[in-house]
Amino acid sequence: MVDTPEHAVRWAAAISGTLLANLTREKLEQLLGGYVEQLLHGGVDAAREVGRSMVEHDLVASATLEESLAHLAGHSPVTPAQLGGLAAGYAEALRERTLAQQEISRAAAINAMRRAESAVRAGETKFRAVFDSSAFGIIISGLKGDIVDVNGALLSMLGYSATDLSGMTGRDFIHPDDRDGLRELAIQLIASAHDNIRVEKRMVRSDGETIQTHMAISLVREDEGTPPYFVTMVEDMNEMRALQSQLVRQSLNDVQTGLPNRAQFLGWLEGAVGSRGPDTLALLQIDVDGFRGVNDAFGHGTGDRVLTHVARHLRAVFSEEVGEVARIGEDEFGVLIRNPHDVPAVIALVDEFAERLEEANWIDGHGVGVTVSTGIVALAARGADAADLLRAADVTVGWAKRDGKAQWALYDRERDQLDKERYALAASIPGALEEGEFRIDYQPVRSLADGTVLALEAKIAWDHPERGSLCPETFLAPATDNGMIVRLVRWALAEACTQAGEWYATLGERMPVLSIDLPTRVCQEPELVAEVARVLARAGLPPSKLRFELHERLPVLLNDEQLEELTILAERGVELVLDHLTGGNAGVGRLRMLPWTGVKFSPAVVHGFDTGANRVDKTAAVALLEWASILRLPMYAEDVRSDAEASRLIALGVVGGQGPHFGLPVPAAEVPALLI
Numbered sequence: 001m002v003d004t005p006e007h008a009v010r011w012a013a014a015i016s017g018t019l020l021a022n023l024t025r026e027k028l029e030q031l032l033g034g035y036v037e038q039l040l041h042g043g044v045d046a047a048r049e050v051g052r053s054m055v056e057h058d059l060v061a062s063a064t065l066e067e068s069l070a071h072l073a074g075h076s077p078v079t080p081a082q083l084g085g086l087a088a089g090y091a092e093a094l095r096e097r098t099l100a101q102q103e104i105s106r107a108a109a110i111n112a113m114r115r116a117e118s119a120v121r122a123g124e125t126k127f128r129a130v131f132d133s134s135a136f137g138i139i140i141s142g143l144k145g146d147i148v149d150v151n152g153a154l155l156s157m158l159g160y161s162a163t164d165l166s167g168m169t170g171r172d173f174i175h176p177d178d179r180d181g182l183r184e185l186a187i188q189l190i191a192s193a194h195d196n197i198r199v200e201k202r203m204v205r206s207d208g209e210t211i212q213t214h215m216a217i218s219l220v221r222e223d224e225g226t227p228p229y230f231v232t233m234v235e236d237m238n239e240m241r242a243l244q245s246q247l248v249r250q251s252l253n254d255v256q257t258g259l260p261n262r263a264q265f266l267g268w269l270e271g272a273v274g275s276r277g278p279d280t281l282a283l284l285q286i287d288v289d290g291f292r293g294v295n296d297a298f299g300h301g302t303g304d305r306v307l308t309h310v311a312r313h314l315r316a317v318f319s320e321e322v323g324e325v326a327r328i329g330e331d332e333f334g335v336l337i338r339n340p341h342d343v344p345a346v347i348a349l350v351d352e353f354a355e356r357l358e359e360a361n362w363i364d365g366h367g368v369g370v371t372v373s374t375g376i377v378a379l380a381a382r383g384a385d386a387a388d389l390l391r392a393a394d395v396t397v398g399w400a401k402r403d404g405k406a407q408w409a410l411y412d413r414e415r416d417q418l419d420k421e422r423y424a425l426a427a428s429i430p431g432a433l434e435e436g437e438f439r440i441d442y443q444p445v446r447s448l449a450d451g452t453v454l455a456l457e458a459k460i461a462w463d464h465p466e467r468g469s470l471c472p473e474t475f476l477a478p479a480t481d482n483g484m485i486v487r488l489v490r491w492a493l494a495e496a497c498t499q500a501g502e503w504y505a506t507l508g509e510r511m512p513v514l515s516i517d518l519p520t521r522v523c524q525e526p527e528l529v530a531e532v533a534r535v536l537a538r539a540g541l542p543p544s545k546l547r548f549e550l551h552e553r554l555p556v557l558l559n560d561e562q563l564e565e566l567t568i569l570a571e572r573g574v575e576l577v578l579d580h581l582t583g584g585n586a587g588v589g590r591l592r593m594l595p596w597t598g599v600k601f602s603p604a605v606v607h608g609f610d611t612g613a614n615r616v617d618k619t620a621a622v623a624l625l626e627w628a629s630i631l632r633l634p635m636y637a638e639d640v641r642s643d644a645e646a647s648r649l650i651a652l653g654v655v656g657g658q659g660p661h662f663g664l665p666v667p668a669a670e671v672p673a674l675l676i
Helices: 004-018 025-041 044-056 062-075 080-118 125-133 152-158 176-191 237-251 262-272 291-298 300-317 343-356 386-402 413-427 429-434 472-481 484-510 528-539 560-571 603-609 615-629 643-651 668-675
Strands: 137-141 147-150 196-204 210-220 229-236 280-288 324-327 332-338 361-363 366-368 372-380 408-410 438-447 453-464 468-470 513-517 546-551 575-581 598-601 635-637
Touching: 004 025, 004 062, 025 044, 044 062, 044 080, 062 080, 080 210, 080 229, 137 152, 152 196, 152 229, 176 196, 176 210, 210 237, 229 237, 262 324, 262 332, 262 386, 280 300, 280 343, 280 386, 291 300, 291 366, 300 324, 300 332, 300 343, 300 361, 300 366, 343 372, 343 408, 372 386, 386 408, 386 413, 413 429, 413 472, 429 484, 438 484, 438 668, 453 472, 453 484, 453 668, 468 472, 472 484, 484 513, 484 528, 484 668, 513 575, 528 560, 546 560, 560 575, 598 615, 603 615, 603 643, 615 635
Parallel strands: 372 408, 453 513, 513 546, 546 575, 575 598, 598 635
Antiparallel strands: 137 147, 137 229, 196 210, 210 229, 280 332, 280 372, 324 332, 361 366, 438 453, 453 468
């Protein structure tokens, strides 16, 4: 939501230095607050009324409008159409104000002419002064169009000299297509009781150029016996429309970098995918890495200068002959290349741009480094959809960021499709939970010495109505990405503990420990201890019968408070097992901060003991197990597949194992028979 008063204060600050109107800051903020409400709750018509109101309240300085458009475009959810509407309303009101002033001048001219004619004997000096000095073109003509007089402003507007008027009539100045219509209006004016009309008609300059004009035509009826005549004041509308076009152009450009903005970029893209567009195109989305960190560390002023620095190098590499560059987000830039030579040529330009950014940008004594992640989409243009292209570019730059930043990624349709399916699957998890599509299976962890069941590891399975039974590897990763992992694991913990509580009620202390993976995201929940306590209390399961398996990288990813939560659980009796131990990612200092009750080795380590394993893998596996034995903790193995692996693990001190060699996961209904 937009804070209207705060938005009005920022708007007032942006334009206060440009005002010609005599407004206090309080009244200005109150006025702008009303404008913000109109823009947020109205459409283009409301924006047009805001533009008109600005003129009515004397906010008529060109800098005031320019700063207002720049502020609204960069700091509010106002659409480009609304910005155009505001500019149009402003231009219309300004024109009406000008016409009102013109009417005053016209009345003054007519009055002066009447006074001059009533005092012809005293001379026409006063009338001639008004006539000659007017900024508007004035032509005095008879009822049949014969020219009585014209002023210098009209001659300049149409490119004629006084001598050129010989033999001409007022009709000669009018565009051929507008002459009959104007003649009909003159006849109607003569026959009516009105004295003036206003119309927009085209006139033709001496060089043949057509100009659009606004005419105020007055029929002057003097004393009886004196023939009436027309006085026509002419305003060149081309200048007014040029001003309006300039305002629209300003609304389509980013004030900070001077680049076109997202609205203009979208227009380019829409045109490129049309029937008259190029055969192929390359669309680049460029994101500044760590831009929020720059703002937080050095302030938004430095951030703005970083953006200007990036924009300057973009223009240098992707010149007008190469592509079209725009700022399409806070720290995002877009480049559209029509008919690129080939993809390697586009990649070469991206690399050249990245090389230009390698040199530190010195800002206020700080050598600020800038890197960017770039998504490259190169496709056929005809028949493409602009929105889909932008989505593809955004997805691709996301790949570049996830793969390590400061690099480019090339759009891959198959990868995109797989990601869509994965994220669609993760997004449907809440509905699947409500429909009861998830279940918990249990894999036995057996003693390597005598085969007894030491633990039951809970495995989440999904009976998908369309895709069949899904294993956890299919949906846990995307569920982690979109945050659904928290809800899913909470359900799994409650479900597994409830079932284990029933078995405990029958078997008592003979029941094996219930083991469940606890993902990093769930460990970051602030109420973890309280949640686990509630689940165990409802299930009637003692803490000593619950074991959490934690990935070896988890201690590095948690802060001290989150590690303290896990420590409290361990003090209450919950076991903590270091899972997926490979020896490559564990930070020993952080590992010591948790009271472990066991370690479990990953399948990669276990398979090093298979008969077909190479010597290097076998040697590394032996070294890791010998190192882990120093911890004097029970050791477990995952995904044991053969007698050879089991025998070697026993020899190295591993007490328990799970995997195909000891049994696959079974439904909850089969667990009692397994235990008995």
